[in-house]
Amino acid sequence: MxxxxxxxxxxxxxxxxxxxxxxxxxxxxxxxxxxxxxxxxxxxxxxxxxxxxxxxxxxxxxxxxTINVSEFYRNAKRWEVLQEKILPQLLSQNKRLKIWSAACSTGEEPYTIAMVLSNIKSLSDISILATDIDENAIARAKVGTYPDRSLQEVPDLIKKKYFTKEGIFNKIDDSVKKTVTFKKQNLLADSFEQNFDLIVCRNVLIYFTEEAKNTLYQKFSSALRPGGILFVGSTEQIFNPNSYGLETEDTFFYRKL
Structure with a gap:
């Protein structure tokens, strides 16, 4: 070198x-x-x-x-289901939600959760835990600037409200950044916090073996409160949710029994 x-x-x-x-x-x-x-x-x-x-x-x-390119509002229809169906249900049970974005990469996912929730409640009432094994991805997430390609699915109103153009980049507003706490975490090796209302882990488990997936679904289920929701990616449907103490709430959304 x-x-x-x-x-x-x-x-x-x-x-x-x-x-x-x-x-x-x-x-x-x-x-x-x-x-x-x-x-x-x-x-x-x-x-x-x-x-x-x-x-x-x-x-x-x-x-x-940056090697791992992620996007805001990936598979936008699922985020609509989150906003219109899942979050109102969860908020009717608990005014201040405990939310975790697992394997958050460069921050697009937890920031999307915050922006979706901001349509229902004030950003000052939102706090989200976001974890990833890659310290570089976390450092990028904390900088909070993204190329245009990451914003393709972001609704125009949200884009105008929470992003500022800086040259070829888009800087996310500090009010959104403040809602997210980033931490380093190894999903397979580390223990999880408990009693989450919502866990979002999307487009990550496809990289794991079946055995590792089983372990993680068990761990996620244990980390949810009864009635809490696990939101997975569109390649990650759980075919036997009952074996993890979960039931299908909507496509790619699973409720803890």
């Missing part, structure tokens, strides 16, 4: 909390070198100074290094 890249990694970690050494070096170095050459920088030292002096370049660097 060249010295200037090593120094660059150390400087970026100190400045942003993002640890580039967790990524495959050859791949990441290639991505970043092509960006700095395109921008007219000579080496990584120069490039780091540029990033620190130019916010637009900093966001472009973040976009280039």
């Amino acid at each position: 060249s010295n200037d890249y090593l120094e660059f990694i150390a400087s970026i970690k100190k400045k942003t909390g993002i640890d580039l050494s967790l990524y495959k070096e050859a791949q990441m170095k290639r991505r970043l070198t092509s960006l700095y050459e395109k921008k007219g920088y000579q080496d990584f030292n120069d490039f780091f100074k540029g990033i620190m002096a130019d916010e637009k370049l900093y966001y472009e660097f973040l976009d280039r290094m």
Whole structure:
């Protein structure tokens, strides 16, 4: 590993909390070198100074290094069901909901939950736990800037209300950011908090083995209060919800018995 890249990694970690050494070096170095050459920088030292002096370049660097691309309001129809059916039911039982976005990646999902809930109650009354195993994804989530492609499904009114255009990026409003607490967590190894009204874990379990999925469904079910809801992704239908103490509430929504 060249010295200037090593120094660059150390400087970026100190400045942003993002640890580039967790990524495959050859791949990441290639991505970043092509960006700095395109921008007219000579080496990584120069490039780091540029990033620190130019916010637009900093966001472009973040976009280039992000491998896991997620979206706001992914599968928008399901979020409509959440807003119109599931949340009113949950709020009729409990005015202040305990909500967890599990495997939250770069933050699109927990921020979507907050924006959907903001149609029903004030943002100041909303608090969401968001966890992921990837510290870099969490660091990106806390920055809260996203490329246009992440916002394709966001309703226009919500976009106008909660996003500000900054060059080629969209910055999410601080009022939304304040509703979410991010923590590092390994879903398989770590214990879960209890008594959640709503757990959202979407488009993640497809990467796990059947055995791991079984373990996680059991853990999620135990972490829900009776009557609480588990919301999964559109490739992750649970075919035997009863074996986890759950019943189907709607497509991709499961209620704890």
